[in-house]
Amino acid sequence: MTPPELAIIGGGQLARMMQQAAVGLGIHIRLLAEAPDVSAAQVIPDHIVGDYTDLATLREAVADAPVVTFDHEHVPPEHLNALASEGHACRPGPHALLFAQDKGSMRERLGAMGVPCPRNASVTTLDDLEAFGYPAVVKTTRGGYDGKGVWVVRAAADADEAFASGRDLLAEELVDFRRELSALVARSPSGEVRSYPVVESRQVDGVCSEVIAPAPDLDPALDAEARAIAERIATELDVTGILAVELFETTDGRLLVNELAMRPHNTGHWTIDGAHTSQFENHLRAVLDLPLGPTESRDTWSVMVNVLGGSVDDLVAQRAVVEAAEPGVKIHLYGKTVKAGRKVGHVTAYGPQLDEVLSSARRAAKIFGG
Numbered sequence: 001m002t003p004p005e006l007a008i009i010g011g012g013q014l015a016r017m018m019q020q021a022a023v024g025l026g027i028h029i030r031l032l033a034e035a036p037d038v039s040a041a042q043v044i045p046d047h048i049v050g051d052y053t054d055l056a057t058l059r060e061a062v063a064d065a066p067v068v069t070f071d072h073e074h075v076p077p078e079h080l081n082a083l084a085s086e087g088h089a090c091r092p093g094p095h096a097l098l099f100a101q102d103k104g105s106m107r108e109r110l111g112a113m114g115v116p117c118p119r120n121a122s123v124t125t126l127d128d129l130e131a132f133g134y135p136a137v138v139k140t141t142r143g144g145y146d147g148k149g150v151w152v153v154r155a156a157a158d159a160d161e162a163f164a165s166g167r168d169l170l171a172e173e174l175v176d177f178r179r180e181l182s183a184l185v186a187r188s189p190s191g192e193v194r195s196y197p198v199v200e201s202r203q204v205d206g207v208c209s210e211v212i213a214p215a216p217d218l219d220p221a222l223d224a225e226a227r228a229i230a231e232r233i234a235t236e237l238d239v240t241g242i243l244a245v246e247l248f249e250t251t252d253g254r255l256l257v258n259e260l261a262m263r264p265h266n267t268g269h270w271t272i273d274g275a276h277t278s279q280f281e282n283h284l285r286a287v288l289d290l291p292l293g294p295t296e297s298r299d300t301w302s303v304m305v306n307v308l309g310g311s312v313d314d315l316v317a318q319r320a321v322v323e324a325a326e327p328g329v330k331i332h333l334y335g336k337t338v339k340a341g342r343k344v345g346h347v348t349a350y351g352p353q354l355d356e357v358l359s360s361a362r363r364a365a366k367i368f369g370g
Contacts, residue, residue, distance in 0.1 A: 004030035005288060007062040007088075008040070009052050010071025013334040013343070014264050014280075015040035017272065018071075021281040027288070032061035040071065042335045055079045062088050069241060069287045070263055073100045074143070091189065091240035091287040092262045099237055100262040103170050104141040110257060113236060115229060117257050118248070119173040128171075129159055135174040140167040150206060175256060177248035181215055182267035183230035184244050186282035189289045193234060194282065195227045196275060196295045201246065201267045207341070208266045210305040210361070213274055213297060216354065218249075225255055233260065242283040244268060266306070266343075271295075273330040273348045274302030299350040303361040307345035309338040310369035315345065322347070322367045329364040344368075 006022075008015045011033030019040060022029050031040055031047035041047045050057035052075050062068050067089045080094035092100075099106040107120045118137075123129045129136065138159060140149035151162045152174065162169055180203060184196040200215035201208055215223075230245040244265035246258040268279035277285075277293025285292050312318050315333050322331060326349070333345040345368065349361040 002028055003064040004028045004046060005065070005067065006030070006284070007032065007065035007068045008044075008071055009058070009061070009068065009075055010034070011038035011040040011047070012071045013039045013336070015071040016043055016334060017264065017269075017278075017280045017332070018069075018284060019044050020272075021278055021284055025281065025284060027284055030061060030065050032058065039334045039336055053079075055082060058083060059086075067091060067287055069283070070097075073097055073262060077101070089189075093238065093240065096237045096239045097262055100260050102141050103139055103259075104168065106260055107170065107172075109237070110233070113232070115233065115257055116255060118175050121171050123169050123171045126156055126159060126163065129153065130156070132171045136171045137174055138162045139170050139172065140165060141170050142168065148206075175248045175258075176251050177256075178251050179215075179249050180258070181218070181226060181247045181249050181255070182211070182244055182265070183226040183247065184242060184265065184268045184271075184279060185227070185230045185234050186242050186279070186286045186292050186295070187231075187234040187239055188286045188292060189240050191235070192286075192292050193231050194292045194295045195231055196268065196271060196279070197297055198223050198226045199267055199270070205341075207308070207343075208306060210303060210358075211267050211270055212354070212358070213270045213302040213304075219253070222249065222253070222255060229255065229257065233257075241286045242268065242279050269332070269346050270302040270304035270348050270350075272332065274298055274304075274350045297350075300352045301354045301357045302348060302350040303354075303357045304346055304348045305361040305365040306343055307333075307347060307365050307368040309340050309342040309344050312368060313338050315368060318368055322364050325367060326360050326364040329360055331364070 007030045009032045016039045031044040033041040033047050048061045077094045080090045135154045138151045153159045180201045187193045197214040199213040202210045234243045242264050244261040248256045264279045272278040330348045336344045347364040349357045351357045
């Protein structure tokens with residue numbers, strides 16, 4: 001087998017969809033997977049099973065791969081620095097990835113850049129939180145995702161679980177927002193940057209439920225501002241690959257940065273079917289320093305709805321039911337065991353009429369969820 005052009009650390013659905021893009025580009029990927037049956041290991045033949053927190057395992061996985069990228073942001077920074085010192089180009093690099101790994105560092109750096117963010121402060125005691133003021137959103141600085149490690153605190157008693165976690169905590173103002181937006185950009189090591197249409201992201205219980213591209217009725221000035229913020233962050237933090245900047249559109253018409261992700265992102269899944277170049281293809285192009293592809297939408301509207309685990313256990317069997325009911329919907333299943341509330345796939349619809357596209361995608365996802 002020829003040596004890999006790229007190693008991917010982490011075997012989730014993001015790596016699985018990177019492989020989908022890699023097939024067309026003829027890119028040979030090596031995967032470090034957490035288990036032999038995880039999502040990406042099912043479709044990437046050249047894979048090693050092991051612990052990404054173990055440096056020896058990481059070295060084995062990336063041994064003959066010149067470039068390394070990630071399905072998640074949890075690889076210890078000291079291990080990434082070791083790989084970089086041994087000649088592997090980690091993209092994004094540990095100097096950039098820190099700001100996706102640690103929310104405290106992110107807030108400090110974005111504040112220094114003058115990027116608009118919610119009011120925030122590090123808190124170590126209840127007195128610190130009392131001084132910050134209620135209501136507040138308390139987050140663990142590391143490891144939180146999909147609503148985990150996040151607490152809305154309106155009184156002292158609401159913070160018990162957060163302080164009992166023993167984690168470093170960040171308090172942020174509870175933002176009065178109209179909706180959540182996401183600005184996605186791709187950036188290559190040579191500095192080429194391309195931005196995707198700004199999308200609306202709708203959440204249920206802290207988990208992304210659906211994405212509408214482009215964000216309906218978004219003021220053109222806010223669209224331009226969101227793209228400019230994302231492009232500036234990507235450039236000044238030296239991000240390589242895809243950067244997702246999640247934002248609040250406040251009720252008084254401002255934008256505030258909520259989160260950063262330095263990898264393909266749930267809010268960009270619509271691009272597989274709805275954009276001229278998917279976020280996964282552009283991530284691969286970027287980290288390998290190939291010319292980036294066009295990011296414009298293929299149609300007027302695209303809607304992505306996540307498929308969450310429900311009463312339907314056999315998603316493959318259910319696929320035919322969805323195809324019969326909604327033949328225009330594009331289906332993406334992740335090869336995961338169904339568990340309640342778990343992301344096990346997504347569906348995408350596109351077309352000229354938003355109401356029709358939204359209804360079609362929602363119906364398809366509901367059939368899968370039961």
